[in-house]
Amino acid sequence: MKQLKVKTVFLKKIKPDVFLLGLDSNYLAKSAKPGQFLHVKVDDKATILRRPLSIHKIEKNLTYILFRTRGRGTKLLSECKKGDIFDVIGPLGNGFCVPRSTSHVQNILVAGGMGIAPLVFLAEKLAKIQNSKLKIQNLALLGAKSKKEVLAEGELKKLGFKVNIATDDGSRGYKGSVVDLLKNLLSAIDCELPTSIYACGPKEMFYEIKKVLEKYPQIETQVSFEQFMGCGLGICYGCAIETKEGYKKVCKDGPVFDLKIV
Ligand SMILES: Cc1cc2nc3c(=O)[nH]c(=O)nc-3n(C[C@H](O)[C@H](O)[C@H](O)COP(=O)(O)OP(=O)(O)OC[C@H]3O[C@@H](n4cnc5c(N)ncnc54)[C@H](O)[C@@H]3O)c2cc1C
Numbered sequence: 001m002k003q004l005k006v007k008t009v010f011l012k013k014i015k016p017d018v019f020l021l022g023l024d025s026n027y028l029a030k031s032a033k034p035g036q037f038l039h040v041k042v043d044d045k046a047t048i049l050r051r052p053l054s055i056h057k058i059e060k061n062l063t064y065i066l067f068r069t070r071g072r073g074t075k076l077l078s079e080c081k082k083g084d085i086f087d088v089i090g091p092l093g094n095g096f097c098v099p100r101s102t103s104h105v106q107n108i109l110v111a112g113g114m115g116i117a118p119l120v121f122l123a124e125k126l127a128k129i130q131n132s133k134l135k136i137q138n139l140a141l142l143g144a145k146s147k148k149e150v151l152a153e154g155e156l157k158k159l160g161f162k163v164n165i166a167t168d169d170g171s172r173g174y175k176g177s178v179v180d181l182l183k184n185l186l187s188a189i190d191c192e193l194p195t196s197i198y199a200c201g202p203k204e205m206f207y208e209i210k211k212v213l214e215k216y217p218q219i220e221t222q223v224s225f226e227q228f229m230g231c232g233l234g235i236c237y238g239c240a241i242e243t244k245e246g247y248k249k250v251c252k253d254g255p256v257f258d259l260k261i262v
């Protein structure tokens, strides 16, 4: 982890309120792991605290961030220009535990809305994992309010993922929550085969997933939290969550946790 000055070399509006930002840093591109995040200083005057944003993907020297405009910080970020320099600290956090080779033959990504942000980088790593004996099935479940808000579908398909979509209004795919879609999927596939779930989204989604998985205790599940943060460095306890193993700091012990302890 380092504090760096990084140059903006790419900014694209993906949806009316979603942007893809590319930052040039050889160090970040070489050291980042899926599930880690950057703590970005957006502006000296308007926002005192840095904003935590996941590493969406890495291409050559570029580290991409996919973000939705929510308040002042992300609005300012969406208005930046090529060549602007940001002060970032990162890569931060533990990241997903991704085996080099795997005995898991079914990997399921579950994204609630912007929860897709860290999962594309993870999907790239999972797509490279080999198992000499068994064919690996990579699946992605994307949840969105409507078809207009579905993100990263094409990228995941290019990586060989079978993509299923759930929308709240039923305008695309399954009508309902992405957790219901997961429940249906698990009842349709062979869950005795070693299976791993990787999820990111609102924390309420994790508690719903936990209920669904009571029937499947053999499935290993990692979830990535988006908690309000202060320092991002494990000092202020501003991001603490209560777990079965006591209080954990999302910025330092997480943001990825085994669902069993949540
Ligand atoms: C580890 C981590 C990774 C993240 N990765 C991404 C990412 O890749 N893309 C992305 O779009 N967002 C991500 N977030 C959320 C992002 O940090 C917030 O959206 C951002 O800090 C909001 O800043 P702001 O100044 O625009 O909004 P603020 O003015 O700070 O807040 C505006 C509104 O957004 C809500 N809000 C702010 N922060 C959060 C939060 N952490 N969780 C839920 N609601 C919040 C507030 O309640 C408020 O209503 C991540 C958060 C964490 C902790």
Ligand code: FES
Binding pocket: 228, 229, 230, 231, 232, 233, 234, 235, 236, 237, 238, 239, 240, 249, 250, 251, 252
């Ligand atoms: S944000 Fe300060 S300890 Fe996590």
